[in-house]
Amino acid sequence: DGGITQSPKYLFRKEGQNVTLSCEQNLNHDAMYWYRQDPGQGLRLIYYSQIVNDFQKGDIAEGYSVSREKKESFPLTVTSAQKNPTAFYLCASSMTASFGNQPQHFGDGTRLSIL
Amino acid sequence: QKEVEQNSGPLSVPEGAIASLNCTYSDRGSQSFFWYRQYSGKSPELIMSIYSNGDQEDGRFTAQLNKASQYVSLLIRDSQPSDSATYLCAAPPEGGYNKLIFGAGTRLAVHP
Numbered sequence: 001d002g003g004i005t006q007s008p009k010y011l012f013r014k015e016g017q018n019v020t021l022s023c024e025q026n027l028n029h030d031a032m033y034w035y036r037q038d039p040g041q042g043l044r045l046i047y048y049s050q051i052v053n054d055f056q057k058g059d060i061a062e063g064y065s066v067s068r069e070k071k072e073s074f075p076l077t078v079t080s081a082q083k084n085p086t087a088f089y090l091c092a093s094s095m096t097a098s099f100g101n102q103p104q105h106f107g108d109g110t111r112l113s114i115l
Numbered sequence: 116q117k118e119v120e121q122n123s124g125p126l127s128v129p130e131g132a133i134a135s136l137n138c139t140y141s142d143r144g145s146q147s148f149f150w151y152r153q154y155s156g157k158s159p160e161l162i163m164s165i166y167s168n169g170d171q172e173d174g175r176f177t178a179q180l181n182k183a184s185q186y187v188s189l190l191i192r193d194s195q196p197s198d199s200a201t202y203l204c205a206a207p208p209e210g211g212y213n214k215l216i217f218g219a220g221t222r223l224a225v226h227p
Contacts, residue, residue, distance in 0.1 A: 033214075042219035043217040045214070090158055101147045101207045101214075101215060102147075103164050104149075106159050108158050109157075109158045
């Protein structure tokens with residue numbers, strides 16, 4: 001079954017701690033994305049990557065870091081610099097296109113809370 | 116100015132009625148638009164894509180695009196209580212390929 005797997009489903013962070021959220025896809029998609037969703041709000045783009053070993057900041061990258069060492073994997077680290085990390089984190093992927101856009105497909109998400 | 120705007124709702128419709136959800140976007144050059152459904156506590160699920168002016172139908176769902184008015188809508192015929200969810204509209208940002216801007220979503224409530 002092709003899809004996007006996010007883990008863990010729930011994560012708790014202590015003060016001053018860095019935590020890493022996993023995102024793996026077996027759809028052979030080139031592009032991957034991380035979004036943050038706060039209660040009752042829309043999706044805000046944190047980082048995205050269109051190709052291995054390359055990624056760009058989204059609208060709210062401060063306090064987060066990513067890597068893209070493999071096409072299938074795009075982990076997100078929430079650093080201690082992110083003072084308000086409690087949110088629902090969504091990973092997505094899409095095929096790339098030379099013109100226009102392809103739809104993005106989402107994993108099931110990770111809920112992060114502060115202890 | 117937000118690039119993709121939606122009425123937050125809630126939009127309340129009786130079971131069996133047509134639900135009409137609307138979205139406006141700012142970039143006249145946008146070529147593709149997407150509707151996602153998000154149940155409470157779950158991740159968004161793609162339900163419709165539309166790439167050209169006019170209507171795109173899939174079962175009970177119809178997406179309508181009017182590029183001149185920069186307006187895209189989603190009609191849900193024969194609405195069911197299981198359609199109760201938040202519907203997100205997404206479009207590419209100005210000059211941005213392989214990225215999408217999501218509207219804040221419209222909450223739909225279908226009551227029996």
